[in-house]
Amino acid sequence: MKLRNGNGNGNGNGHVARNGNGNGGKGVNGNGNANGNDGDHKGNAHRNGSKNIEVFDYLIVGAGYAGSVLAERLARGSGKQVLLVDRRPHIAGNAYDHYDNAGVLVHKYGPHIFHTNSKEVFDYLSRFTEWRQYQHKVLASVDGQLVPIPINLDTINKLYGVNLNSFQVEEFFASRAEKREEIRTSEDVVVSKVGRELYEKFFRGYTRKQWGLDPSELDAQVTARVPTRINRDDRYFTDTYQAMPRHGFTRMFGNMLDHPNIRIMLNTDYRQVRDMIPYKELIYTGPVDEFFDFQFGKLPYRCLEFKHETLNLPQHQPVAVVNYPNDNAFTRVTEFKHLTGQEHPKTSIVYEYSCAEGDPYYPIPRKENAEVYRKYQQLAEDAGVHFVGRLATYKYYNMDQVVAQALTMYAKLSNVSRADGLQMRTEPAVTAVTFPVLKPKRAKTLAQRRRAVLEVP
Numbered sequence: 001m002k003l004r005n006g007n008g009n010g011n012g013n014g015h016v017a018r019n020g021n022g023n024g025g026k027g028v029n030g031n032g033n034a035n036g037n038d039g040d041h042k043g044n045a046h047r048n049g050s051k052n053i054e055v056f057d058y059l060i061v062g063a064g065y066a067g068s069v070l071a072e073r074l075a076r077g078s079g080k081q082v083l084l085v086d087r088r089p090h091i092a093g094n095a096y097d098h099y100d101n102a103g104v105l106v107h108k109y110g111p112h113i114f115h116t117n118s119k120e121v122f123d124y125l126s127r128f129t130e131w132r133q134y135q136h137k138v139l140a141s142v143d144g145q146l147v148p149i150p151i152n153l154d155t156i157n158k159l160y161g162v163n164l165n166s167f168q169v170e171e172f173f174a175s176r177a178e179k180r181e182e183i184r185t186s187e188d189v190v191v192s193k194v195g196r197e198l199y200e201k202f203f204r205g206y207t208r209k210q211w212g213l214d215p216s217e218l219d220a221q222v223t224a225r226v227p228t229r230i231n232r233d234d235r236y237f238t239d240t241y242q243a244m245p246r247h248g249f250t251r252m253f254g255n256m257l258d259h260p261n262i263r264i265m266l267n268t269d270y271r272q273v274r275d276m277i278p279y280k281e282l283i284y285t286g287p288v289d290e291f292f293d294f295q296f297g298k299l300p301y302r303c304l305e306f307k308h309e310t311l312n313l314p315q316h317q318p319v320a321v322v323n324y325p326n327d328n329a330f331t332r333v334t335e336f337k338h339l340t341g342q343e344h345p346k347t348s349i350v351y352e353y354s355c356a357e358g359d360p361y362y363p364i365p366r367k368e369n370a371e372v373y374r375k376y377q378q379l380a381e382d383a384g385v386h387f388v389g390r391l392a393t394y395k396y397y398n399m400d401q402v403v404a405q406a407l408t409m410y411a412k413l414s415n416v417s418r419a420d421g422l423q424m425r426t427e428p429a430v431t432a433v434t435f436p437v438l439k440p441k442r443a444k445t446l447a448q449r450r451r452a453v454l455e456v457p
Ligand code: FAD
Pocket: 061, 062, 063, 064, 065, 066, 067, 085, 086, 087, 088, 092, 093, 094, 095, 109, 110, 111, 112, 113, 114, 115, 268, 269, 270, 271, 285, 286, 287, 304, 361, 362, 388, 389, 390, 391, 397, 398, 399, 400, 402
């Protein structure tokens, strides 16, 4: 992997520093001269007046799962030359993890737990990481107690101070459930299973905080992610494969992208380079409405603010995540050491606050938004650009679903089945893209690198 930490100032020259993102990738110190000052770009084999820049087969926007899986497959599977750009200062998208100042491995953008029923997806990612087996547990803070969520037998017994068995708790739910002709909204899902009281204790407040909407205004799929159980199973997920990358997500992405045909420019918005970088095809994994300059209006996304803290004690809470449905402004608190298994005398946690304005994290599943998305989707189909990922296809997707979507896209681009696409492998071509490397610049100090990041417009 060649990591090019571009300055994103539009001229592309003079500022390609070591990446400094701590992911173990190889940095490159070149002059980053990909400026193509004649403005010639898409579709043309290209020489920019200086020596030896050729065309990239693919310009990929976004180094999250969607962009990185495609970069990996196109480079390693098909021998394509790929330029991967991301406006953030790191790879791995929202799954990015790093060691904080105390040396605790944390997830910058909130808790990410890998789970899937797809052997294909799990086997594919296993090429780039070893795993740590992990079963995710979540408690909810309700009526002054911490009780299991998804609601199960123990939740009911603890909450109401009773000692029901599975049959009795099933009757308990049935006696409270409200009949619904049709399960349309996120309110219907819960109320039709466990009744209004439990809905209000566990779901209504949390959902209103998280989405800024009442569950009755959201598609059923949102709360349907959380089941109800009559047994004592307190796992958050029941997928066949549940595990955390042994050395973290960022390291897994570093391994995925470690290929000579993949160049990476960080701190680079693709709009700053799209007219300068010669490429044949564009893959875009950012927000779809932004790509089309919001011409049908802004697609609503839910934003998040993260408040990270390190505490001078070894453990803060009994499980990785505690949800706060009713009290407090935050929705949940995550303690990372439960996820990673790291041993450390201190512990780091993150509070999540949901908000309407800011970086987009969640597409909001409801009918009105799907209708606006369909208009963008139509434009996308006509644009000759490949849109993949959670923000680009406006889908509330988990990581494994995005990996699967990207693998499907690769198969389509390569005109093979998905199973065959996974097996494809070529030896890297060594000459197709070369950048003139001038005298290496002196490595920048951390302070200089930080300044450079802050100066990005
Ligand atoms: P992203 O990871 O968002 O990557 C897109 C990248 O594109 C970003 O890095 C962005 O900087 C870049 N980009 C956008 N526009 C531009 C541009 N113009 N120029 C350059 N770069 C650009 N999934 C799970 O399976 N399990 C979990 O436990 C889980 N927890 C989650 C918790 C939170 C708080 C959130 C928000 C999501 C969670 N997810 C989880 C979902 C998971 O994060 C996503 O499914 C996955 O990361 C989506 O990958 P992606 O590549 O589509 O998008």
